[in-house]
Amino acid sequence: MQNDDKLSPDLVWQADGHLTEIAxxxxxxxxxxxxxEGASAHVAxxxxxxxELGRAALLSLRAGELLRVHPAPSGAREPAALRDPLPIPAIAVALALSTLGAAPSLVAGAGGLRERLAALWHACSVVVRTGCAVAGSGALSGWLTALPWxxxxxxxxxxxxxAWTREKQLSLHGGM
Ligand SMILES: [Zn+2]
Incomplete structure (x- = not known):
């Protein structure tokens, strides 16, 4: 397997074992x-x-906002691809990682917390799916400013x- 197209480890890992901003x-x-290998598993x-990944996704969204509010002064009509400011890959990756991160807690059976997480997850997926549908249809352009946020x-x-669930479980186990 070739690894030439991957970032070198010193660009990916910080000295303290966390991922760099680049990664x-x-x-x-x-x-x-x-x-x-292992970088996305670590984030999970x-x-x-x-x-930090959530913050990076937020910054990406903000950049999209600025581009939409201040479009390129070309005067030409923008192609549809440029009008779509939703960072779908970023949202999808963050959602996938959230699911991976939540899975151990869910399996461990956190009672009410489990239901709360499930409800949050459901709300999240509904909003993202709605956002994608609205962005795809091009209708309700006013909503596009609110949905990514x-x-x-x-x-x-x-x-x-x-994170809170995991910390609570750790403290429960460590407090024995
Ligand atoms: Zn880390």
């Missing part, structure tokens, strides 16, 4: 193939890197919920 940005952009397990906010809430 998180690559993940947020859907460029998971650039990362060495690591609350620090998960929340709503999706991102829900992503952050899910991430915080996952």
């Amino acid at each position: 998180l940005t690559a993940l947020g952009d859907g460029e998971e193939a650039l990362l060495p 397990r690591c609350a620090t890197c998960s929340s 709503l999706s991102a906010a829900l992503l952050v809430i899910v991430g915080v919920g996952v």
